[in-house]
Amino acid sequence: MKNQCKTLAYVKDAIWSFDVANQKFEYLNERFANLYELSLDELERAPFAWRRLVHPDDYYLVKRETEKVYNGESVEIEFRIIVNGITKWLSDKKTPVLDDNQNVTMIVGITSDITTRKEKELEMARSEYIYRYFFVNNPNPLWIYDIKTLKFLAVNHATIEKYGYSEEEFLKMTIADIRPREDVSKLVSEVKKVKNRFYQSEGWRHINRAGKIMYVNISGHGIEYEGKKAELVMIHDVTAEVKNKEEIIIAKRNLDTLINNINDLIWSVDQDYRLISANASFERLTTMAFNRKLMPGESVLQPRSGDESIDKWKGYYSRVLRGESVVFINVSSAVKGSTFEIRMRPIVNEDKVIGVVCVGRDIQKRLDAEKRMILQNTELKEIVSLASHEIRGPVTSLTGLVNLFNKDNLSDPFNSDVISLIQKVTNELDTVIHKIVEKSYSIQVDNEAIYSSPQNLSDYE
Template sequence: MALQINNDDASFDALFHNNPNPMWIVEVDTLKFREVNNAAVQHYGYSRSEFINEITLANIRPDYEQQDMLELIRRIKHKQTVKKELTHVKKDGTVIYVNLTSYTVDYYGAHCRMVIIHDVTEQKVKDIKLTEAVNRINETLESITDGFITLDRTFRVTYWNKEATRILSTSKEKILHKQLWQVHPYYLKSEVFRQLHYSLKHKDTAKFEEFIPQLNKWICFTIYPGSEGLAVYFQDMTQQKRGEEELNKKNESLNQIAYINSHLIRKPLANILGIINSMDEIEHNECIGQSLKMLERSALELDHIIKDINNMAELKSNN
């Protein structure tokens, strides 16, 4: 049964007009204001006369919410109490956010709703700004080329970006709110497990590289401790490591070439030069002398070539 209000209801008049929160009574079928209190007049900027004689409920709702308003009114015609968060517009065009509570009332025989307004704009704006900031952070974390995850103090995953999914081959849906080693037991014997516990216990940053056989990847981890748990950045270093291995193999080959040149080739060459020098002391005809000189020049030329090869091999090895 709807609350009935008439001229004889002195208690209603006192509670309604002296309430510090904006209040009004609106006729359901026409959306006309039948009564407003002083708090509504002050808060919305309309005079009591403007509320009752010039505007309707539609004037304090944004244009883009008019249809939603009509659908809401149709749904609540037979409901006793409604609590809703809505957007309102003041006389000067200021948009505010309100928590609304409305009751069905019989106001001098008319089917109406009595409405109490709580302005929550300040908190709503803070929430919107916080949400926007969180969204910007999430967008940044999702766009970076590093894997990034956060863990609470029990090592349960609280955030997992898409690069973490790619590098560690585990989806967010599978790992979120779980420990790494719950999903993949091989982490229990890894350096990751040890370093996570160390960083959380000692509040110390940790950076290390580890080869994870199950992923066939080298990964560089950096762990940052915080009051709520741990933040972990990581990069796939596999290609870099393979490049280093290839370079090491090439350097080993170059060193081997230098060793062969220095010890296995230059030694017999030095013997040849020694023999040529000793033959200079032996008498021989002009033809043999010229042949020895040509052999000496060829041996010396080969010696210079071997030295150049050694220098180039040493230079490439250092680079």
């Protein structure tokens, strides 16, 4: 017996036996005393001294389970004790020893320090709780799916809210069920590439319960979940961004169509005199000028044989880049017979000039019309002169001759001379009238040439 006791003294767990009838320990090894940091003598004098060290939250658990042993049951419990301010976790296995009459005479037990294991378990439980909390309550849709079967294994609240299916419905579905049929083959191909690492993927389409298409980007990471190879996926809904981009593209196409159907030259340059953008009219003219299309990013100050206008154009651009607005007339060397009115204004971003926007309008027709109007004014003045001088003389002569006509004696020979003179003056007056008619017709022809020619509607501001 002594040898057995010596052997038990070296066991790392606390070994003990308790005499029920005498309410004292029959045996205690040193380990039991060490667990509670009580001496063996103290435990022999006060066998229940250890109970005051039981954690208050676990005291009634220990008491209840101990009573079961007194009633003949074997129990195994885990509880905490507080020793010198330090909490320990213990595992206590208690077994009753019965006599022939089935009365409990002795209780034997093994008490183990499980603090390290329990702390790890609690830490894992806390980590699991934190993971579950952030998974379930994450504001972004999250799910876990089985890589082999594509079945949903877990979904969070945001996924249920976003897609409209219940959790039970999701767990009966696969990730292929929320995609357009034509996208499934791409999905299967991408799933095969999933590794135990983070990745991002863009340009996916999903379908919610209502059948609405959503454009999404995906962040994912391969994991093991409930013994299965799986992937944790976060969804980023970019439907609004995609729709905005589509609207911007449509608006740009409409604007490009509008600008490219304007006869005016429209172009812009940056601070280094490089072309930013241009309409079709500008491209046609510069192609004629340089025998090739001027591409965005190229300098608009392109040298041409015999062209000494680079410094002039650079001067205009530089003035606008300093904040001025410039208007000037330029006679085109690329298109003979064309004169352009050039308007340049600064492009400003956050109070800083970052470029120049330019509009060039062919005003040659307007200039030609102005010249014709000047000629017409000269001809009108001639008509006025004819009317005021060359007509006035014959009219005055006619008036005088009429007064000389002998109305009382029509057979008066002098009347014959008067009639001859009237005839002469009438011929002179007819010649003047023909001149006026010719001048008027010339003006009418010029007006028809001006106003019947096709005009650029943008000329009329």
